[in-house]
Amino acid sequence: MNSSHVRAAGERPALPSVDVTRAADTARAVAGRFAALLRAVPDPGVTAVGHWTVRDVAAHVAGGAELYAGIVRGTPSPAPTIDAITALNEQIIGTVGESDPQALADRVEAAVADLLAAAAHHHGDPDLPWHAGLPLPLSTLLAVACGEYLVHGHDIARAARAPWPVPSSWARTVFLGVLPVVPHYLLAERAQGRPARFDIRMRGERGARAVFAVADGTLVIESPAPGRHVDCHLSADPWAFLLVLYGRSGPLTPALAGRILAWGRRPWLALALPSLFRKP
Numbered sequence: 001m002n003s004s005h006v007r008a009a010g011e012r013p014a015l016p017s018v019d020v021t022r023a024a025d026t027a028r029a030v031a032g033r034f035a036a037l038l039r040a041v042p043d044p045g046v047t048a049v050g051h052w053t054v055r056d057v058a059a060h061v062a063g064g065a066e067l068y069a070g071i072v073r074g075t076p077s078p079a080p081t082i083d084a085i086t087a088l089n090e091q092i093i094g095t096v097g098e099s100d101p102q103a104l105a106d107r108v109e110a111a112v113a114d115l116l117a118a119a120a121h122h123h124g125d126p127d128l129p130w131h132a133g134l135p136l137p138l139s140t141l142l143a144v145a146c147g148e149y150l151v152h153g154h155d156i157a158r159a160a161r162a163p164w165p166v167p168s169s170w171a172r173t174v175f176l177g178v179l180p181v182v183p184h185y186l187l188a189e190r191a192q193g194r195p196a197r198f199d200i201r202m203r204g205e206r207g208a209r210a211v212f213a214v215a216d217g218t219l220v221i222e223s224p225a226p227g228r229h230v231d232c233h234l235s236a237d238p239w240a241f242l243l244v245l246y247g248r249s250g251p252l253t254p255a256l257a258g259r260i261l262a263w264g265r266r267p268w269l270a271l272a273l274p275s276l277f278r279k280p
Contacts, residue, residue, distance in 0.1 A: 143177020
């Protein structure tokens, strides 16, 4: 696994990370599962999440994959800020004309294939400008895409009353890959005056672990190191943790089921952690 990357402004701090090949392979597998689910949906007009129908979610995923392929090829994102991503998503849905699940599934598969082809033209795991021009590793862009396919697959499966089993390895890939972008989703006003350090471990893979250090309205993500104090330790089923992180589940239900366990000096902080972030 990669431990660091180099950018023009200097050396990026060492963080837990995911290999770009692993991220690409996971994106390919998840997109195939997503397309198969979509082809089996009987009614694309049923509500899936918020005000989006299944058709809207599929259009968002297809259009988003096309946007990411462009970003990987060097086309700047039209979103000037993180907050502007919401409006951009609505615009993307409006540009996708298909409504038939088969056609939408075909478009998702073609878009993801194009994204992976664009990624394959890069050597290694370079930083690329994301939304708002934020430089992120290519592996992170692919992991963010994986997270979209996984979570929106969950949305569609719930709406269609269909199964959506998620291998823990896929969820761990997303967790490791999205770490560089998570600090940009912190709600600074909620984090002010609430310093805390969280040691978060995904079950099933020793290296799938990171420390979230919140202080002065900012979040720094660090590799675990002996001797540093931690307020709250978390051991989580990877998929359960992603559903909380993406706002599809509150923290209490998986905690009661033992899928997320907290301990340490201030274990109750685990329940407040999700409230510190915008929903992706």
